[in-house]
Amino acid sequence: MRLAIRPTLTLEGAVDGLPFSEATLQRVETGNASLRQAGHLRALLARYGLDEGKAEDAGLIQELLAIQREAANEEWVADFTDAMTPRLMGKFVGIEEGARQIKAFHPLLWWGSLQTEAYARAIFAMQQPVLEAPSESVELGVQLRVRRRMFLTRSEDPVKLHAIIGEPALRHVIGGDEVMQAQFQDVIDLCASGTVTLQVLPSTGVRYRFTGDFSILDLGDELPPQVQVDTALGALAMSGKPRDVGVFTRRFEALTASALPPEETLQFVRQLTREIT
Known part of the structure; x- marks a missing residue:
């Protein structure tokens, strides 16, 4: 043109x-x-x-x-279409790649794009017998996680991520102590790069709680924001309706106020790293 x-x-x-x-x-x-x-x-x-x-x-x-x-x-997400990948994952990842900022919450596991390859592989291997999926599905799932992670680390126009993670995600041992220690250190490094803002929602105290994981994708001034949630059946749902976006935005704001501030969060993660050593 x-x-x-x-x-x-x-x-x-x-x-x-x-x-x-x-x-x-x-x-x-x-x-x-x-x-x-x-x-x-x-x-x-x-x-x-x-x-x-x-x-x-x-x-x-x-x-x-x-x-x-x-x-x-x-375009490229079709290569990762598989039985272990939710039907709308292609649409979500395509939007995720072009987002300016993502606000994400996960109460039980590290958010997908924050996962190291070893952590992601342990999760998919754990799900494989439950879903009766072939070994190839594990590798496809892992590689998609790795690709999504690159959205945060690319040198040109990286996606900004503000993630709130429930304390159980840091306590649940996935793949063993070495995997968890590497996961902690990797997230600390990502936060130091300026791309990721991390908060931990402690399990103690009277705080705002929510049981499901979700994300809000800011697509800039040209397109309306989108909300993504995972359903109980393992599917993925998305909505750009203003009411839905408003509800989840207020939900995220309440979680932000209840979670540890970013600096205290990093101190918390570092302490867990020392406990594993």
Whole structure:
């Protein structure tokens, strides 16, 4: 499109001042990637000279935005579709990859994108006989967790995560002491990078409680936020309805107020690490 609309515009000029690199735009132009955020695509199209306020451009812009959303939701996640993967996981992970910020709560386990590979493998191996899934399913599940984790650690436009984890998640031994110790240290390192804000919800004291895990995905100004919850049957549900988003936002705010502040949380995790040593 760049060459068709503005043939003299170089890759360097196209991305100048925009929040993605020449390499990213080149992958987009060759069909090997899609821009993660609708706002990024809008900015790029404006750089190309398209104006959403003009009737002749508005239709094309909306069509390209629809293609971008569909591509972000489907492209690489299909490789991980499996019996151990909830039906809507492809849609969720596609949205997760393009989110600006995620607020997540899990009362019993570390949140998926915070899990180390060894921790994730132990969880999937534990579920394998229950779900009567083949060994290949464990590996697919683990690799999807690893891929999701990269959203937080990529050098370009990483997703910001504010996670509240129940104290039982830190106490439940998954995979053995070495796995747990590595999990603790890894989360400490992620928090030090500035990408992750972590709070622990203690088991003691009178505090706001919630029994299920959920996340709220902030997609920026161009798209409404989405709420994700896991159901009792192991399925995944999503909603962008304002009422649902409002309820879970207030729920997260109550959990934030009840949980340990981030600095106290890191002290708590470090103490658990020393206890395992």
